[in-house]
Amino acid sequence: MSSGRRPLSQTQERVLALLVAAGKPLSAYDLLHLLRHEGVNAPPTVYRALDRLVRDGLAHRIESLNAFVACSRPHHQDMASFAICDACGVVAEFGDGELQSRLEALSERTGFQAERTTVELRGRCAACAAHGHGHGHVHAH
Amino acid sequence: MSSGRRPLSQTQERVLALLVAAGKPLSAYDLLHLLRHEGVNAPPTVYRALDRLVRDGLAHRIESLNAFVACSRPHHQDMASFAICDACGVVAEFGDGELQSRLEALSERTGFQAERTTVELRGRCAACAAHGHGHGHVHAH
DNA sequence: CCGCAACTGATATAGTATAACAAAACAGTT
């Protein structure tokens, strides 16, 4: 039996590196376009790399954006939550123990067995809220 | 100045009725197929009706499913959270004041101004967890 | 060497969502 996980493949490394470099969520197709000149031409390749990264906790999927972001706390494997600024696109990842235990308490009460939890706040980060970026929107296109 | 909102249009009523009748999340295209024989032929019609229902708090979007569900507590307008059973497809909506104040406290601390909050638990409801529906999946297609 | 598991390539297709424009419905006002 092999103890540790397999190392990341070339493609997986590249995708992770691009996510880290971006510092913001990228869609699978954003990644695909960035990888075109490196010989990656097909969506499945990107999705498969992302699957692996998400499974290993090195990246997260942001459901409300249909996009992916590098994990900023790869060594923690607790529940991750996200605050997403709709003005500048920055995502802050946070782990909130109290939030987590609150949700676990809810599981106890209701018998619901959670396997995956999504917590996403959409709004304006402190900088953008202060800055008069009151009504902007991020467009990737 | 008109005080109350406009009443729902025919299409909006129909979409809401279908969501209520389903008792589960439906995708926009599920709704579109159900409405074809009533003269609705185009995605935008459905999406526009859904926009209205979501704006008014009569329906919610489930981000992790790309689907929509009727609000089970239309008179509350506080934060809604969802527990989604991946075995039977049932969605339980709950409002959790403590969860909400926890997230508001986080806003205070960080200066992040949340406009919209998504909380979604994916897993198995009590019935399915007990029942040995340990590994099933819901497929609409 | 063999077999297994993971990864990739490639093509096709399915599923989700919006842009843009014209037309009609409706409420409130003059």
Place this chain on the structure above:
DNA sequence: AACTGTTTTGTTATACTATATCAGTTGCGG
């Protein structure tokens, strides 16, 4: 009734997101 602004709908086209499928490859343990 005519005017105005807003909302809704119709319609066409398109963009964006994601997976199915099958064949081929690579790496590693037995």
